[in-house]
Amino acid sequence: MKIVLANAAGFCMGVRMAVDIALKTVADEGKPVYTCGPLIHNPQELERLEREGVISLGDSERIPAGPVVIRAHGVTPETLERLEREATLVVDATCPKVSKIHDRIKEFSSAGYAVVIAGDEGHPEVVGLLGYASGDAYLINAPEDIDKLPDMEKVILVAQTTQDEENYDAISERFAERFLKGEALSTICKATHRRQEEVRRLAGEVEGVVVIGGKNSANTRRLYEIAVEEGVKAWHVEKPEELPIKELGALSSVGVTAGASTRLWLIHEVVDVLEKI
Ligand code: SF4
Incomplete structure (x- = not known):
């Protein structure tokens, strides 16, 4: 055959970087090192990492004393604050491409824009993105969801980095028709x-x-x-x-x-x- x-x-660059950072933190600080949620969506790799001393915690689980690595998906500003209060050390391994979207959302939100995110409900990256919107924020998943949004003047559209391109193109098209002054950012990795x-x-x-x-x-x-x-x-x-x-x-x-x-x-x-x- x-x-x-x-x-x-x-492995993409962001996930590879997060795994390397977690293993380096184990080497520098000793075992165990905690991650807020699984570092990657792969059970076999998670088992291997656990053997190396990288322990995954549930999202709302109390942080035991020890270093915490933020995974590639990133976290909300509130979670970051909580980690900084509870963990002995916080190491940020958010993928730079995700951090860039956080910055854009923060920037537009503070200028009075509503934020529309095309993504999967409950996905950790999406939860993080929503957390950076200080004003109105909406989560959608399909082109027809655009029709359910309220009328808005100042509005941006962003996508979760792993969204399907064809679907996001269709969403962007509908967004442009509905919100003439809106701005659709290209954020798919x-x-x-x-x-x-x-x-x-x-x-x-x-x-x-x-x-x-x-x-x-x-x-x-x-x-x-x-x-x-x-x-x-x-x-x-x-x-x-x-x-x-x-x-x-x-x-x-x-x-x-x-x-x-x-x-x-x-x-x-x-x-x-x-x-x-
Ligand atoms: S944005 Fe997501 S898919 Fe792209 S490199 Fe970063 S972690 Fe990987």
């Missing part, structure tokens, strides 16, 4: 763009696509959905044991991609199994 591995598969484009292309070249990553990872799920939309057989797996060996054995070519939180070693383990089919 021919295996085509996507170039953009796996290039890493997300590259991964989505590549899986679209891969789907046209192979008979099946294996997407590796946490079942709770929105960007990984989106890659799987894109492959399905492109009309190819697709599987979303977290580890090699989940591969449907029999079904894959019937294919002559398979593409492999992975979400932003998937480590290279896990991708290699999956490819090793595929190579033996």
